[in-house]
Amino acid sequence: MRKRSLLVRLVMPVAAAASLVMVAGPAQAATVSVNVIDFAFQPQSVKANPGGTVKWTFDAANTNDHTATDSSGMGLFDSKAKAPGTTFSFVFVGAGTYAYKCTIHTFMTATVKVPVRAVPATGTTTTTFTLTWASVTAPTGYVYDVHISRPAGGGFVNWQTGVTVASTTFTPDGGTGTYQFKARLHNTTNGKKSGYSAAKKITVT
Numbered sequence: 001m002r003k004r005s006l007l008v009r010l011v012m013p014v015a016a017a018a019s020l021v022m023v024a025g026p027a028q029a030a031t032v033s034v035n036v037i038d039f040a041f042q043p044q045s046v047k048a049n050p051g052g053t054v055k056w057t058f059d060a061a062n063t064n065d066h067t068a069t070d071s072s073g074m075g076l077f078d079s080k081a082k083a084p085g086t087t088f089s090f091v092f093v094g095a096g097t098y099a100y101k102c103t104i105h106t107f108m109t110a111t112v113k114v115p116v117r118a119v120p121a122t123g124t125t126t127t128t129f130t131l132t133w134a135s136v137t138a139p140t141g142y143v144y145d146v147h148i149s150r151p152a153g154g155g156f157v158n159w160q161t162g163v164t165v166a167s168t169t170f171t172p173d174g175g176t177g178t179y180q181f182k183a184r185l186h187n188t189t190n191g192k193k194s195g196y197s198a199a200k201k202i203t204v205t
């Protein structure tokens with residue numbers, strides 16, 4: 001019991017401090033953890049906001065080296081071979097769906113999903129919405145592609161493609177109903193892209 005109360009005493013201030021940081025800091029500052037074990041990424045799919053960090057921990061109990069490597073062809077990140085007990089972190093600045101793998105055991109595959117943000121989520125045809133698909137201006141050699149789906153249908157079409165800005169405002173241009181937005185990261189040097197993010201909906205009444 002004594003051990004437990006000591007643990008509580010140690011943990012409580014840390015938890016309190018962490019919650020303060022989360023309230024005070026921007027949402028995208030969060031770190032998402034992935035455990036890399038022999039032979040899987042856990043969890044297999046994680047979500048990080050634009051600007052969020054994904055931190056891979058290569059389990060100390062592993063008997064093999066592993067990598068966490070972008071498999072989009074963009075060459076966005078590559079941990080190289082990581083020994084048991086080590087870590088690797090990468091900041092995902094743009095919305096998209098990022099498939100990655102271990103290059104040593106290519107059956108080890110997983111995904112990082114970075115969503116588009118929309119504020120507010122609902123409004124009228126005169127509301128100014130802010131759509132944000134990245135935490136920063138696109139890094140050198142990259143652009144963002146953002147697609148829109150309007151209430152009238154017809155699916156997703158180009159909206160902001162090949163842009164370097166991280167966000168823009170939007171006033172509904174297709175009447176009332178549901179609009180959707182999705183974005184991806186695009187490497188202009190080799191033409192490779194991430195997958196599109198999940199669709200973000202706004203409702204216009």
Ligand SMILES: [Cu+2]
Pocket residue numbers: 039064065066067102103104105108
């Ligand atoms: Cu591996």
